[in-house]
Amino acid sequence: MSASLRIIADKDVVLSSIPVGDGAPPDSPAHQEGLPGGLRVDFAASGDSQAFRGEGWSGQERDAVWTLGACSTMRLPPPPDGQTLILELDINPALCLPVVRAQILTVRVNGQTLGWQRVTGPTRLRCRIGPGLCKPGEPIDVAFEHPGFLRLDLLGKGGDDRALAIRFFGLRLYPVALGIAIDRLMPLRPGLERRDLYPPPAPPAAHATPPADRVIYQFGSSELETGASGRDCLLDGWHIDADGLVWSVATTCHLDLPMPAGPGPHILRLGLSPLLVRDVLPAQRMAVIVDGLLLGQFRLHGETALSIALPAGLDDGRPSLVLALMFPDAMPLRGFANGDPDHALGIALDWIAVETVPAQLRIAASLRGDGLDRRRPAIASERFVDVPDDALAAEIERELGVKPAELMRGFESLGDNCAFGLAQRKAGAEILGLLRFANTPLRALLRGLADNFKAATAKSEIELYLHPDGDPREYMLRIARYGIRWHTLVHEPDAPAETVAQEQIMKLGFLRRKFEEGLRGGRKIYAMARSEPKKIEVAMPGWGAPPTATTITTGTGTGSRGPLQLMPVWDAPMTYEEAPPPLSQAEAMSVLLDLNRAGPNSLLYLVPCMAGRRAGTVELLAPGLMRGHMASFVIRPEEGSPNDLDWLRVAANAWLLHREARARFGAAAAA
Amino acid sequence: MIRYLVPFSVMETWLRRYAPADSDELDMPYPHYLALIRRFLECVPVDEAWYLQSYPGVAGAIAGGVFRSAAHHFLALGYFEKRLPFAADRTDLRQPIPFADIRAATAIHPVRGGLRVRMSMAGWMDILRHLLGSVPVDEGWYRQTYPGVDKAIDSGAFVSAAAHFVQHGYGECRWPFAMAVEEAWYLDRYPDVARAMTEGAAHSAEEHFWQIGYREGRFPASRPAA
Numbered sequence: 001m002s003a004s005l006r007i008i009a010d011k012d013v014v015l016s017s018i019p020v021g022d023g024a025p026p027d028s029p030a031h032q033e034g035l036p037g038g039l040r041v042d043f044a045a046s047g048d049s050q051a052f053r054g055e056g057w058s059g060q061e062r063d064a065v066w067t068l069g070a071c072s073t074m075r076l077p078p079p080p081d082g083q084t085l086i087l088e089l090d091i092n093p094a095l096c097l098p099v100v101r102a103q104i105l106t107v108r109v110n111g112q113t114l115g116w117q118r119v120t121g122p123t124r125l126r127c128r129i130g131p132g133l134c135k136p137g138e139p140i141d142v143a144f145e146h147p148g149f150l151r152l153d154l155l156g157k158g159g160d161d162r163a164l165a166i167r168f169f170g171l172r173l174y175p176v177a178l179g180i181a182i183d184r185l186m187p188l189r190p191g192l193e194r195r196d197l198y199p200p201p202a203p204p205a206a207h208a209t210p211p212a213d214r215v216i217y218q219f220g221s222s223e224l225e226t227g228a229s230g231r232d233c234l235l236d237g238w239h240i241d242a243d244g245l246v247w248s249v250a251t252t253c254h255l256d257l258p259m260p261a262g263p264g265p266h267i268l269r270l271g272l273s274p275l276l277v278r279d280v281l282p283a284q285r286m287a288v289i290v291d292g293l294l295l296g297q298f299r300l301h302g303e304t305a306l307s308i309a310l311p312a313g314l315d316d317g318r319p320s321l322v323l324a325l326m327f328p329d330a331m332p333l334r335g336f337a338n339g340d341p342d343h344a345l346g347i348a349l350d351w352i353a354v355e356t357v358p359a360q361l362r363i364a365a366s367l368r369g370d371g372l373d374r375r376r377p378a379i380a381s382e383r384f385v386d387v388p389d390d391a392l393a394a395e396i397e398r399e400l401g402v403k404p405a406e407l408m409r410g411f412e413s414l415g416d417n418c419a420f421g422l423a424q425r426k427a428g429a430e431i432l433g434l435l436r437f438a439n440t441p442l443r444a445l446l447r448g449l450a451d452n453f454k455a456a457t458a459k460s461e462i463e464l465y466l467h468p469d470g471d472p473r474e475y476m477l478r479i480a481r482y483g484i485r486w487h488t489l490v491h492e493p494d495a496p497a498e499t500v501a502q503e504q505i506m507k508l509g510f511l512r513r514k515f516e517e518g519l520r521g522g523r524k525i526y527a528m529a530r531s532e533p534k535k536i537e538v539a540m541p542g543w544g545a546p547p548t549a550t551t552i553t554t555g556t557g558t559g560s561r562g563p564l565q566l567m568p569v570w571d572a573p574m575t576y577e578e579a580p581p582p583l584s585q586a587e588a589m590s591v592l593l594d595l596n597r598a599g600p601n602s603l604l605y606l607v608p609c610m611a612g613r614r615a616g617t618v619e620l621l622a623p624g625l626m627r628g629h630m631a632s633f634v635i636r637p638e639e640g641s642p643n644d645l646d647w648l649r650v651a652a653n654a655w656l657l658h659r660e661a662r663a664r665f666g667a668a669a670a671a
Numbered sequence: 672m673i674r675y676l677v678p679f680s681v682m683e684t685w686l687r688r689y690a691p692a693d694s695d696e697l698d699m700p701y702p703h704y705l706a707l708i709r710r711f712l713e714c715v716p717v718d719e720a721w722y723l724q725s726y727p728g729v730a731g732a733i734a735g736g737v738f739r740s741a742a743h744h745f746l747a748l749g750y751f752e753k754r755l756p757f758a759a760d761r762t763d764l765r766q767p768i769p770f771a772d773i774r775a776a777t778a779i780h781p782v783r784g785g786l787r788v789r790m791s792m793a794g795w796m797d798i799l800r801h802l803l804g805s806v807p808v809d810e811g812w813y814r815q816t817y818p819g820v821d822k823a824i825d826s827g828a829f830v831s832a833a834a835h836f837v838q839h840g841y842g843e844c845r846w847p848f849a850m851a852v853e854e855a856w857y858l859d860r861y862p863d864v865a866r867a868m869t870e871g872a873a874h875s876a877e878e879h880f881w882q883i884g885y886r887e888g889r890f891p892a893s894r895p896a897a
């Protein structure tokens with residue numbers, strides 16, 4: 001059974017409910033001989049579309065072909081010279097009613113945007129191609145952009161894991177003079193709507209770099225200092241519990257946010273914490289829909305902050321944005337002693353921010369951040385990946401004109417853990433960095449950035465304590481407001497606590513000022529990862545619990561019924577470590593936006609090798625945003641750890657791409 | 672199959688970590704609560720053939736390597752999906768208390784990121800008694816092993832060994848059935864016992880397990896329950 005037939009069974013999912021053939025009677029010349037004076041492409045299995053289709057298409061189905069991902073391409077034969085042409089599409093969007101009600105389709109020809117349309121049902125879409133767009137004798141490259149693609153499996157609607165957006169039934173390309181004849185030959189079927197493209201939105205003025213306007217709506221947390229209560233924005237599907245947490249309690253929840261002011265583009269930011277239950281509900285799926293358009297589908301593995309681009313064209317005079325969140329995995333509370341039978345918990349919503357995207361991040365902000373678009377970024381560097389370890393330093397110096405130590409000084413670690421800071425040390429770069437030896441989970445980092453790390457200069461907010469492990473024990477610093485911890489690299493016997501506190505607080509204040517200056521200067525590449533293992537407390541161990549200590553203190557072994565002492569495994573809490581989920585692009589974008597509040601800065605975020613990328617490779621996703629691939633994030637203080645040099649390779653490739661981006665997009669855009 | 676039931680001494684110690692000092696109120700993560708329940712389901716016999724016949728999808732999951740056996744599936748998922756471990760008309764075994772009944776007696780509280788169970792120790796003991804009701808107590812072995820109980824049953828103080836076990840025996844760390852000890856594995860896993868044997872303080876792993884090892888939270892053998 002084909003996927004499309006399977007999905008039609010779900011009444012809410014509209015994938016191909018109405019036949020959208022081009023309407024040409026089977027015995028018409030159009031069917032028998034093609035389109036006189038033009039081109040007719042039939043996407044049915046019996047048709048000829050395969051000869052014209054490029055990237056971004058799913059497999060052939062009986063009567064049509066789906067687009068895959070955010071962009072699909074076609075190459076059409078050269079047109080007759082000097083004529084205005086009509087490109088006509090018979091299409092149907094992938095929807096999930098009543099929430100996902102439309103797909104945005106943008107049509108580009110030979111690199112130029114013709115326009116866009118909001119496709120809400122079976123549609124005959126007309127695009128006018130001016131004579132200047134096509135060169136005589138050269139084929140026409142058509143790109144269809146459909147960033148609102150959806151995956152039904154992530155919506156909880158079956159198992160189809162294709163990223164679907166638009167289903168193509170037919171395409172015609174003909175001179176404008178043939179329009180009337182074509183209408184007669186191929187009349188609209190009932191249910192098919194004829195539409196023309198809207199012109200492309202005017203590009204924002206290049207010089208316009210408005211200060212990042214930001215409106216924050218607080219729901220259950222006060223981690224961002226400013227911001228009004230957003231509780232008035234809550235529509236259906238929410239519940240505020242006794243602790244003040246705002247829970248989604250339905251599989252679809254709505255909010256009504258005021259329309260952002262200003263010309264845009266705007267980005268939507270969500271701070272949330274999903275309900276997870278180990279072994280039962282390890283992740284929650286969430287879809288974000290604005291005004292009927294699906295903007296992202298995420299798997300939530302823990303507390304997070306996501307940035308999602310708002311499409312152009314929303315500010316058409318309406319007073320508000322209706323935001324829908326779908327949680328197909330929401331956990332029903334029905335049946336518990338105190339559970340509301342109507343509640344199904346998805347997330348605790350902390351805050352929402354809507355902000356203007358600064359000019360230098362417009363490309364980065366327009367990317368879909370959920371990682372479902374499988375296209376590889378156009379620019380990637382694998383330059384130093386194959387260079388042998390012993391030749392790497394010389395090769396970097398030859399290619400980039402800097403020594404490894406100098407190269408690594410151009411980066412500032414945003415923490416997570418100390419790995420990048422150690423990599424800098426191993427390369428000979430001993431620099432002062434606020435977060436270089438800090439433990440900064442994503443949300444903690446964002447709290448600090450939002451607050452400009454003011455607490456790092458407030459003695460009352462900084463706590464000195466001894467790390468419970470290690471001999472001798474190390475002094476640590478903690479700022480509870482952000483949830484950030486710092487190594488001091490000073491140990492218990494080295495100095496009394498009062499002295500350490502005094503010195504470290506002074507040092508932290510200095511580093512904070514330096515960090516702020518760095519952000520304003522915009523010269524460094526900021527690096528971050530999520531590699532710190534999560535410590536999970538073991539639930540009651542079953543048979544086969546981990547081995548216990550080899551000595552016990554019962555002193556019995558004889559069967560004496562003296563005071564009982566359990567085996568150590570039962571006495572002490574046990575934890576195990578679990579690798580964290582990699583950072584997503586939407587999360588990295590959140591950090592990048594905050595880094596760019598003070599100045600144009602670039603971010604390199606590191607992920608475990610994915611999509612066939614080798615360790616050391618870096619991709620330029622957009623000016624200002626790079627993704628580096630690592631085989632392992634483990635780095636040991638001693639010399640010669642197996643992957644020591646991968647850090648250097650990643651840094652060198654990031655440096656190279658950063659330089660490349662400056663050359664391609666200009667210094668301002670390249671941040 | 673070697674069977675095992677987590678002893679009262681271990682369960683009590685484990686629960687104490689979820690109760691603030693001098694309090695009888697438990698506050699634990701929901702997954703830990705489920706793990707605790709599972710420890711008492713581990714010794715519920717699962718009729719492999721009947722289970723696979725009754726729930727054909729499980730066989731595919733086992734073939735695919737997702738589960739090791741029907742018993743493993745029952746423990747991981749089946750019980751929580753209202754599946755039975757053996758035919759409903761079996762008179763020699765008692766079905767475990769349905770999970771829906773446990774849920775109905777459980778108060779959960781959503782907290783940031785997860786769920787917590789908050790209940791009194793007495794509330795848990797009520798649930799525990801129901802869970803113990805499905806432990807397959809070996810009547811003959813129990814009465815023979817614990818002559819005092821045998822007499823009490825004869826005198827009419829208890830209707831059966833199973834009834835005694837639920838009411839008193841489990842709290843006294845008595846065994847519901849014989850538990851086989853893998854001698855070599857036990858001595859390898861617990862070197863202090865091996866040392867005690869060389870010093871003449873213990874005679875065998877089996878004896879050690881019976882006399883003190885079980886109550887100390889040692890395991891009798893390497894094989895998992897399911």
